[in-house]
Structures are given as structure tokens and as C-alpha cells.
Amino acid sequence: MDVVLIITVVVFAVLIILAATYFLAYFQHPDDKWVAWFPKLVVILGISVACYNIFLLPLDVANQKGAFESGLLPMAKISIAFYIATIAMAIVIVPFTVFFYEGSDADADDEKRSAPSAFAYALKWLVPVLIFAVGLIAVLYWFLGYADIKAVNLTSVLVPNVAGQDPLDVTKSLAYCATTLDPTRPADAAPMTLCQYRTGKLHVVVNLLVYIIAIITFVGWILFSVFGGVGLIALPTDLIAQFLGRPKKISATEYAERKKLIGQHATALLEAGKTLNEDVKVASRGGVTSRRYRRLKIRENEFRKDVVILEYHYRRLEDAYRNQGGNFLRQLLLFIVGIIGSLISFFWILHMILYLIPVALHQLPFSPFLNDFFEAVNVVPFLGTAFYALFGFWLLGCVVKGNASLGMKVFFLPVHPLRMGETMMNSLVFNVGVVLITSMSVAQFCALAFRKFAKYTSNDTIFGVQMQNLRGIQYGYDAFIFILLGFAVLTIGYMLYRKKRKRPDPLDF
Secondary structure (H helix, E strand, O other): OOHHHHHHHHHHHHHHHHHHHHHHHHHEOHHHOOOOHHHHHHHHHHHHHHHHHHHHHHHHHHHHOOOOOOOOOOHHHHHHHHHHHHHHHHHHHHHHHHHHHHHHHOOOOOOOOOHHHHHHHHHHHHHHHHHHHHHHHHHHHHHHOEEEEEEEEEEEOOOOOOOOOOOOOOHHHHHHHHHHOOOOOOOOOOOOOOEEEEEEEEEEEOOHHHHHHHHHHHHHHHHHHHHHHHHHHHHHHHHHHHHHOOOOOOOHHHHHHHHHHHHHHHHHHHHHHHHHHHHHHHHHOOOOOOHHHHHHHHHHHHHHHHHHHHHHHHHHHHHHHOOOOOOHHHHHHHHHHHHHHHHHHHHHHHHHHHHHHHHHOOOOOOOOOHHHHHHHHOOOOOHHHHHHHHHHHHHHHHHHHHHHHHHHHOOOOOOOOOOOOOEOHHHHHHHHHHHHHHHHHHHHHHHHHOOOOOOOOHHHHHHHHHHHHEOOOHHHHHHHHHHHHHHHHHHHHHHHHHHHOOOOOOOOO
16 A cells, blocks of 8 residues: 555545635635535645645656556546536536626516525526537537547467467567568558558547536637636736735725725716616616627626725725735735746746647657656655646646636626625635536546546546547647637736736726
């Protein structure tokens, strides 16, 4: 029994649960402190499962120890079980929880819905979505549930074995074929009757569970390539910018003037919100699919963004006056995280250029880069796993940041920002859903990025062989790497452009 492996599993499993619980306590709103226990459980389980998905690869590496033979743990079954649990939470439990709390907020008459009514409201939206998803996956699996794997077919005559050798052992025949066959010989040369060399593809039926994981992971790749690319730049940049532009101590007079200005904007938003709410109610009577209702929902989303901006300026004002500029130690800690994170983002982008992009173009990589680093540090127990977790979890953080950043810029994306001590439970559950559905994509991205480090592992077989060769979507995975890098470059360009723009009034929405 591998004692180090067992200790590693237990220690990191407990640490992840503790970190998920702290995440909930750190961000939750005071109004949700002693209520909403079910969504709190969803948040803790969702974050834990998403982190376990990232943690499966280093566990798989430690289990295999670089050998082809199976290790102590049945990692293929464990990985499939976690990925199926992720899918169940991402497309059933999390949407149901969000719909339930949206349904329990208020009905058309501004009265609180009862629990059975909110439950029916959640089912009304969830069941059709599930039926559509199941039907779509069933049709795709029926027609495209195959993996087209490249293979080489060597055909040789049987060569007599030596005395005492197994008569079914064809090793000598294959060796004879390898030594006599020259694939580079001219096409017009005389045919070789003893050995034949052909390239082709094996059409393998994919396991249904693996196919379901592949389809959901493909959807997660769409979110990961966009949000992750934006977050790779936005997350470290914003953490550093928040420290450099932290609130400064102000006088009581200046505080009163700014508070009056914010109050005027708040009054205007309050009146606009009442009018918008009445318009939405009237439009909802004509059906939620009507054009007017959809336009009003877009306006409602923009209104929420204005509220988020106003709340941000109010918090900065309070920190500048009442908290004398805010908690300096916390600001300094986030600044240090931003510096370290900028290095991690830089290494990720460099690794994509040196390793992933050449592999996606079916060329030899310029350098294994991070593969060699992880192989070197993996010699020390826990150290390799810790560094891998750092790089993997940073990508999940980039997804959340990218979602928040684009949500504030793109009018049709929902706004669910994470704010310390002020995040409502529906926003927490929404962000956990995004993390869950992208966690498998991040796990696949890491398995492809560290394929040399992850050789002979079950995750490499699932992500690098079966899913990478799925009929119909095999080229999409290579394209997503370019999309991920492209959005990172676009974000750099946008930030340089934004830096040159001057905004005379920060409250001018």
C-alpha cells in the first residue's frame, strides 16, 4: 500500500472542503447567514467537486508512478464518477436551485411565493431544458458516438519460432517485418509480398458515459476559452490595480459631497427601477417569448450593472472615510496574489505558445516547458501536487473573473459579481455552476498541456485519446486553444485602449 498516496488524497480532500466552506463564509451576504441551507450545501459541494476534478490528474500521476501498469487506485472509474457527479450538479442541481430562488422572490403581484409554488416554477423551466439536452445527446451519440483513432497496420508473413517459444508469439514475425519493410521506398518499386505497411483509422464505439462527459466538456470549453482567456489577463491586472488605486483617506467635507452625489444617482436609479419593474410586469402578460419582454429583460440586466457600479463607488467612499482607506493588510495580500498570479498567467501563455499550439498543429513542440518543471518537482512528495493545484485552480479563478468582467461589458450576459460579505446566494450558486461546467474543460486542458507529465494515466486516456478523437468535434478542441490565447491578446489590447481613455465622471453610466 502506498502510504504517501493515501495521505496525499486525504490531506488535499480535507483542505478543499475547508477552503470551500471558507469561500462561502467569506462571500455570503449577512441576510443569508442563518438561512438558505440547501444552496449553501450546493455551493460547498460544487466548489469541492470542481476542485477535485482538477486534483484528479496529479492523483492519477502519483498512482501510476510513470509506469504503464495500473496503479493502486482504479482512477478510470474514480474519474468517470466525479465527472458524472459534476454533470449532475451543473445541469440539474445548480439550475434547479437558481430557478427555485428566482421563483420564490416574487410573483406578478409582488407577493412571496410559497415553497411548493417556487418548486413548480423551478421544474417548469428545468424539465424542458433537460428533455432537450437528453434528446440532443441521444441523437448525437447515435450518429457520432465513435472515436476515429489513427493507427498503423503492419502485415507480415509468419516466421518460424525457435524451439521452446510460444507458438502464438508473433513478436519475431513483427520484428522481421520491421527490419525488411522500408516505408520510404519509391512508389514505382516492385511490391513487397512479405510485409505491408498501411495507415488508417480505427472506428471505436465510445462508452455512453464518456460521450456525455465529452459533450458537456465541449460546452464548458466554449465558456473556458472565452472567460478563461479574458481572466488570464484581467484577474492579475485588477488585483494589482486595486492596490495601486486603493481608496485614500478623505475629510468629512469631501465625504459629504461625494455621498450626496451618490445619493442623487441612487434616487435616479430607484425611480428607473420602479418604472422598469412595472414595464416588465406588463410585458410578461404577453408571454416571456415576446420581443418587448426580451428587450426589457436586456434593459433590466443593464440596470443591474448600473447598480453594481454605484455600490462599488459607495463601498470605496465608506472605506476612504470610515475605514481610513480600508484594510491595508488585506489589500497588500491581494496585491501579492496579483503579482504571483501575473507570473502564473505569463507561464500559461508561454506554455501554450511553446507546447500546446505546435501540438494542435500536429507539429513537434518547441519545448515541454512546464512538463519538465512538474516532473522535476514531483519527486518531492506533495510539492508537485501543490504546484499543479496552484496552476489549475488559477485557471478556475480566471474563468470566474472573466465571467464577471464580460458580464459588465456585454449587455446580454447576466451580472453575478462576487463581493466580499455582500454576495447573495443566487449569485454564489450561479458562479459555482460556471465553475462546475468549466472544471472538466480545465481538467482536460491541463491533461493536454501536461501530457508528458501525465503519461499512462487514465485521464490522458479519457481526454487525450477518446475525447480528442471523437467524430464531429475532434477539431474543436484544437481550435479552442487558439480562441483562449486570442481572447487573452484581445484583453491586453482592450486594457491598453482603456488606459488611454479619460472618463470625466466615474458615475456617468
